[in-house]
Amino acid sequence: MPKNIWNSLEKNLQHIRTLFVDCDDLVIREIEIGDVIRVKMAIVFIDGLISKDHISEYAIASLLSEEEIKSLSLQGYRTTILEAIKKEGLATAEISEKEDWDSIINLILSGDTLLLIDNSEKAIIIGSRGWPSRGIDEPKTESVIRGPREGFTEVMKFNTALVRRRIKDTKLKIKIHQVGRRSKTDVAVMYIDDIVDQKLLKELNKRLKDIDIDAVLDSSILENLIEDNYLSPFPQLENTERPDSVAASIYEGRIGIIVDNSPFALIIPGTIGTLLQSSEDYYTRWFEASVVRVTRIAAIIFALLASPLYVAMTAYHPAMLPSRLTYSLAASRLNVPFPAVIEAMLMELTMELLRESGTRISGPIGTTIGIVGGLIIGQAAVEAGIVSPLMIIIVAITTIASFAIPSYEFSAALRILKLGFIVLAAILGLYGIAIGLIILGTHLLTLNSFGIPFTSPYSGLGIEDGDIKDTLVKAPIQRLWLRPGFTHPRNKKRMKRGKKNE
Amino acid sequence: MSKDLKVSHIQIRGLIVSSVIGVGILSLPNILTILLGKDGWIAILTIGLISIPLLWVINQVFKENPGKDFFQIGRETLGKPIFNLLLVSLFGSLLLYCASLSRILGEMVKAFLLSNTPVEVIIIVFILATSYIATCEIDVICRAGYFMYPIIIGFALIFVLLALPTADFTNILPAFQGDLTNLPKGILNTFFSFAGFELIIFAVPYAEDKKEVLKSSMLAILTITIIYLSLFFITLTQFTVEEIQNQIFPVLIIAKNVDLPGYFLQNLDGFVVAIWVLVIFASVGPSYYGSGKILSEVFSTKSHKNFIWLLAPVIYFIATMPENMIQMERSIGRIRNILGIISIIVVPALIYIVGILRRRLSK
Numbered sequence: 001m002p003k004n005i006w007n008s009l010e011k012n013l014q015h016i017r018t019l020f021v022d023c024d025d026l027v028i029r030e031i032e033i034g035d036v037i038r039v040k041m042a043i044v045f046i047d048g049l050i051s052k053d054h055i056s057e058y059a060i061a062s063l064l065s066e067e068e069i070k071s072l073s074l075q076g077y078r079t080t081i082l083e084a085i086k087k088e089g090l091a092t093a094e095i096s097e098k099e100d101w102d103s104i105i106n107l108i109l110s111g112d113t114l115l116l117i118d119n120s121e122k123a124i125i126i127g128s129r130g131w132p133s134r135g136i137d138e139p140k141t142e143s144v145i146r147g148p149r150e151g152f153t154e155v156m157k158f159n160t161a162l163v164r165r166r167i168k169d170t171k172l173k174i175k176i177h178q179v180g181r182r183s184k185t186d187v188a189v190m191y192i193d194d195i196v197d198q199k200l201l202k203e204l205n206k207r208l209k210d211i212d213i214d215a216v217l218d219s220s221i222l223e224n225l226i227e228d229n230y231l232s233p234f235p236q237l238e239n240t241e242r243p244d245s246v247a248a249s250i251y252e253g254r255i256g257i258i259v260d261n262s263p264f265a266l267i268i269p270g271t272i273g274t275l276l277q278s279s280e281d282y283y284t285r286w287f288e289a290s291v292v293r294v295t296r297i298a299a300i301i302f303a304l305l306a307s308p309l310y311v312a313m314t315a316y317h318p319a320m321l322p323s324r325l326t327y328s329l330a331a332s333r334l335n336v337p338f339p340a341v342i343e344a345m346l347m348e349l350t351m352e353l354l355r356e357s358g359t360r361i362s363g364p365i366g367t368t369i370g371i372v373g374g375l376i377i378g379q380a381a382v383e384a385g386i387v388s389p390l391m392i393i394i395v396a397i398t399t400i401a402s403f404a405i406p407s408y409e410f411s412a413a414l415r416i417l418k419l420g421f422i423v424l425a426a427i428l429g430l431y432g433i434a435i436g437l438i439i440l441g442t443h444l445l446t447l448n449s450f451g452i453p454f455t456s457p458y459s460g461l462g463i464e465d466g467d468i469k470d471t472l473v474k475a476p477i478q479r480l481w482l483r484p485g486f487t488h489p490r491n492k493k494r495m496k497r498g499k500k501n502e
Numbered sequence: 503m504s505k506d507l508k509v510s511h512i513q514i515r516g517l518i519v520s521s522v523i524g525v526g527i528l529s530l531p532n533i534l535t536i537l538l539g540k541d542g543w544i545a546i547l548t549i550g551l552i553s554i555p556l557l558w559v560i561n562q563v564f565k566e567n568p569g570k571d572f573f574q575i576g577r578e579t580l581g582k583p584i585f586n587l588l589l590v591s592l593f594g595s596l597l598l599y600c601a602s603l604s605r606i607l608g609e610m611v612k613a614f615l616l617s618n619t620p621v622e623v624i625i626i627v628f629i630l631a632t633s634y635i636a637t638c639e640i641d642v643i644c645r646a647g648y649f650m651y652p653i654i655i656g657f658a659l660i661f662v663l664l665a666l667p668t669a670d671f672t673n674i675l676p677a678f679q680g681d682l683t684n685l686p687k688g689i690l691n692t693f694f695s696f697a698g699f700e701l702i703i704f705a706v707p708y709a710e711d712k713k714e715v716l717k718s719s720m721l722a723i724l725t726i727t728i729i730y731l732s733l734f735f736i737t738l739t740q741f742t743v744e745e746i747q748n749q750i751f752p753v754l755i756i757a758k759n760v761d762l763p764g765y766f767l768q769n770l771d772g773f774v775v776a777i778w779v780l781v782i783f784a785s786v787g788p789s790y791y792g793s794g795k796i797l798s799e800v801f802s803t804k805s806h807k808n809f810i811w812l813l814a815p816v817i818y819f820i821a822t823m824p825e826n827m828i829q830m831e832r833s834i835g836r837i838r839n840i841l842g843i844i845s846i847i848v849v850p851a852l853i854y855i856v857g858i859l860r861r862r863l864s865k
Contacts, residue, residue: 316615316616317772319772428616428619428624429616430615430775431611431615431624431779433776434776434780435628437780438631438632438635438779438780439631439634441646442634443634445635445642445646445649446642453645455645455649458649459645459648461508461509461510461513
């Protein structure tokens, strides 16, 4: 493939036509201007990726208008046509000169317009990106009672702008990388230069550079490509649909990553502490937020251990429960023909089915599935004597608890590991659960997120002890005057220590 | 030594507390009252005091050889053959420590949780689960220690609080009534309950803030001594001396007798044992790691992972060899204590003294 463009328009167009053969969305518009000397030109773009009005009105119309032609023909003797057109011929905001085919083709495919001029060594690229896109909408997954309602869209430029609006600082850097050999997806890396830990940034850049894949369609694919342990069931990066939460993380010394065509931004590093935070916590009062955060820890325990504990208790250690509870439990299980483990597995799998079908079909049918599944099957199963009422209660609590965990991937991992815990509890009772906790705990402890312990701040280096105030609970803003320590920010202080205004 | 591993002094504190406090705490009041009656606390206090100079020596050795790990220092000061011989004793003590802890755990789980499951199964499952963390590197081991540290302290606190309503403090007195001629024997037996802090030799070289390590590890020993003392006294307030002498795990019997307020759970002993499985895991894990690390050093291999898997059946075999706990204490326990004393006291002291002599001579 030739490196640079030729100065013959015919040859250039021929080259483009051979490259884009059978690509019927390519548009080539040839024009001729000038009175004294006729100058041939061609405008090349991809249909649908550009704003057509913009090109017609400010590029083609301005080139064809009479005055421009005159001035062009007059100046044609003193300066090159290219210079003249650049200076006076075009009325668009963003133009640049390009000569190498690689970047020209790339820009055409990204939605810019190419202006080729006969007898010119260089081509002009007119910034004209404009494609149909969804407007800024309320985030579907992370809704808040109080706080901004903007969510990311699929267009990277809009998304970076949404973050930039929240950080009006020249220190906010937005570096754009291209990832994917064929998809050439734009990936914007955003950080505040004098807060972020340079080691973290270097590691991220290295991992982005190492990626060699044909296409990155969504941020989740990028997430899998850059995380530390891709075999782990747990996500080691945070993802969010909310620009405010990306901005807040960037202010904490973390790095935001926005992938074109994905409304989900990634935030690194992600730890247990950050995966259990919701942006709501920062917009409600500290007291409520603290209670909610402790509740989330309880939700993890419920989501993971409620059913296994039921199985262990009924099968192995009924004496551990208060005697009255043991009696009522035994009475309710009297008619159940299965051992507790089958009962639990049956109900958990039913719940799993309901959840899956509910996700695939949203709207009114989804609600129907929820009602039919949750109420009718549960009721009927108890009346038919297949499961005990207590099991239904436990499965319901488990499911509700798993939705109280802000990170969907994290709660999904727990939900599936729970089945393993049920099996362990069925084989070895409470001891089996303890063994399961040992293995799961070890796995969590081995995880890193870009070199930062995943279990931080509960089990990091110990320097993150202060982070407990913003992970286990949420202290008032006046008490969070230092940035969290787990990201090793270069600039620790974020506010003047506050006093009460009374 | 690899450079990208890093631990902090707080993690080392956690590592000491979690690897020392294991099964010893549950049976310590029993052993001590048999030997010393109500004066068992003297033995606890003495061992606590003895550990402090040992920690200082270990710390001093690393201070004088900055940037080197324990094996490099040992090889350079003592020479390879002598050092390897000493390593074998350290290896033996760690391995026997793992084996005896696994056995005690097996017996405990069988007695309190799974009366129909064979001890062998319980031990196998435990060893396999623990191998996972033993194959990891020291930073993960330290994270585990740091994670267990608040849990252990919290549990000790809850225990004391739960036992307070039924406590009879007059039981503690009179002091100094027992036969103090048994004191050396009592100290030797308490020694097993304090074993585990020597594992910091694997962690200290990677510490980021070396100046704090000594203070932090002293604090850890102080914490352990306080926990041991308070549980010893709490046990005394609950039972008479004769009762304690007849219980292998008197602390667990307290849990059995205590009801949680509101009667949500009865017979807490099962729960305590289930959680104690995690605490014992936190003490077996580092020792298991240490023994694997020593093997990989002696055979100079890059990774210690394969040795961990090789050691699993060995630990299982040693753990299931004795017929009962008493026999185990007599055979394995004795060898373990002797090897333990050699490796904890003699090895660091020898390296320290030879190091000083070498420097003198070279001047």
